Amino acid sequence: MSTTDNELIEALRRIAGPSHVLCDGDLAAWEQDWRKRARGKALAVARPASTAEVAAIVKACAAAGVSIVTQGGNTGLVGGSTPDASGRQLVLSLQRMTAVRQLDPENLTVTVEAGCVLQNLQDTAEKAGLLFPLSLAAEGSCTIGGNLATNAGGTQVVRYGNARDLCLGLEVVTAQGEVWNGLSGLRKDNTGYDLRNLFIGSEGTLGVITAATLKLYPRPAAQLTAWAAVPSLEQAVALLGLAHRHLGAGLTGFEVMGQFALSLVARHFPQMRVPFLDADSTPYCVLLENSDSESEDHARARFEALLETAFENGCVSDAVVAENLTQAHQLWHIRESIPLAQAEEGLNIKHDISIPVSRIPEFVRSTDALLKQAIPGVRLVNFGHLGDGNLHYNVQAPADGDAKAFLRDQEERVNSLVYDAVQRFDGSISAEHGVGSLKLEKLEKHKSPVALDLMRSIKQALDPQNLMNPGRVLRA
Template sequence: MNHLIESLRRIVGPANVLTEGDLSAWENDWRKRERGKSLAVIRPGATKEVADVVRACAAAGVSIVPQGGNTGLVAGSTPDASGTQVVLSLQRMNAVRAIDAANLTITVEAGCVLQTLQEAAERAGFLFPLSLAAEGSCTIGGNLGTNAGGTQVVRYGNTRELCLGLEVVTAQGEVWEGLSGLRKDNTGYDLRDLFIGSEGTLGVITAATMKLYPLPSARLTAWAAVPSLDAAVTLLGLAHRHLGAGLTGFEVMGQFALSLVACHFPQQRVPLFQDVPYCVLLENSDHESQAHARAQFERLLETALESGCVSDAVVAENLTQAHQLWHIRESIPLAQAEEGLNIKHDISIPVSRIPEFVRVTDALLAREIAGVRLVNFGHLGDGNLHYNVQAPEGGDASVFLREQEARINTLVFDSVQAFGGSISAEHGVGSLKVDKLEHHKSPVALAMMRAVKRALDPQNLMNPGRVLRM
């Protein structure tokens, strides 16, 4: 191993091979679910260095854990506890390489922080629409590796849909020059989408060409009280029809989730629609004007009020109010944490089946686990719920988790599967859900995934044990 470390020092420079001191920022996952130990943390500064690192590790039979901002929620980018894995941090490769305004594209290195990318786009007069809670520290490489979702998916899709081309270092340490600003390219298999969402198990994404959009002239936010989840689904259909592609956000929040925000962050002033089980946050982006956006929004909400799928609603009067409303939505996970340890499920279900899924699964959990409290919120426009489980009031949450987590996961995931859903909507598999995937994914799909993994990483050195056990 000393020989390998020496080689790595030559490739990236001694200062960029970290083997001593506190490496917990790279070795522990963001949720502190896993504490790892690395052989070394390597911080290459260029694609060629990444390729050289991969070749050196492959020659030594040492496995590599690619890492961006280390903000993932499924322990997919941190080393295991063996002390034999190398963490390959892309953080130094953070350049915005080029913006092509007429082509509506931006080319960035993998370590570019999402917010930096958003700001570079905005300075050039464009929107880069990917937006999620960790945007101040997650990197575009990590977003691509996990096919991150977020709050604008209802209009712009996941990270996958925003990417036109990739530069990748393969498991053999070769550079695939797949950067491309083309919106149409039918020359063979879609390698780009194979790497996107593969969580570093097939190779290392080093750069990407991403789509840009014109900046909308106005973005308006509304908050609507809905009498049921069925009503929320009806409202979603009306919003699609009235706003078309203007509908850029559609978030649902259960009343208990909101009550946690009101309780732990009283300064946030949650709108007083406490007599309804759910509220919905809607965003309307408009290419014409603020006035037009408001008129469209008001027409939608009038129709919704008349039809009964909305019982009350407010449209934010200005940007500050809009931010306040979004901030309430984004504070739910923090309020949950304040309330105590909890069990998170990032699931998706066909939109049409969500109300029944929630009825059935709420009842099932209430029956099986006394006093359980459900924090249900998420991106209803994409069929994506964060269906989280809080320990009974006053109980010891860590005892509850120890005793009930496995059972609750099984109950929830079995129900998800019965409703045609996915046990990981936007967070990925990492190491936390590897065993669950084995259980819930079809054997035919798993066999094809293993065949692809063996084909592209025959030594099983790229982030082994994540996504798939080989």
């Protein structure tokens, strides 16, 4: 470490306290990403306890020309929250900033610090008799700051939107180390440019989100889950339309699962009973959730009316409504076990894409065909949040093939084929996971040059030294 480095570390220790600036020992928890795909090397890890400390740290780094990788729960999937290999970046971990600053039940808002774990926020809302609806697999360890920095999605988006839609205001430390207090609890505020949404989803490249004011909702009186077998993806889309009409805003979940994806669950977790798992008559199953502000009886009656119409219209061939919470959890557990079952089956190529809902059947049919033609025997694991047009359209090696060789030889080809198809169908190559470093090159290929130029202008304007998570989202 150079003298200048030592001076910076000393300055950081004065700001955050000596025990909260780590340079030695095993820093893997901060240097390695969640998927263990990449291990970087940090100059140091700083763990500030307050917004003022964050601001002072950013100023010290700016003065020293040291770049900052802000990190929450480090559960991102695109290599956006770990340092590069240079040993020249500071990891700014916000995990000590966990306070719930204010919960305002009449305003239906809560203000929390960025390091608050999502599940803790959900629990805080629940204790107040309210709902914070963001829900995703990593909720036990991801933080609200990371959720906002990446505009996280999850399973309730069809009703409540993404993390962006749940946020009313932010507190941000700018690249210059200034504190912007934009912690608004207002649902209407037209006083100038939408800075909040600019920082949301910018993956730590424009500033550091240190706190947020978020929307809360009344808890529904009842929540029911149904599982339906559908004869085709077209009919799954038709069922979605029916569900919107019958349930209105009661429709809080609409997940589609391909037969092969479900067969992997049945194969690797035989203790789970997957309903309607019959290759010929059930190419897809759909999981629906109905949240009702009235009562369980009412929720059940509405579900039954929906499914009756769906049977008559031919968009459902069989269906079951969970009798109780245990059954509901079992159904959701099947859906959530697909990624694990995939991993048990072997290495695979993952895509997190979105397509206009109306075009999904055509996209899947034509892209399935292209892939099967390019790679005979390839197996398609298709599932996702159909209600939002978001598919996890994954590609598994042929059953008898060498999965490692498949990944090595075919990943680039498969990705190109899938992303080119996504572009032809006016879709997105990253629906909910973001860009990070993993999708940087793909973004340059598939995003409009005008949009990329606008993004670069904004980055240059807000972070002219290029010290905020450089090389993520945009090339360094």
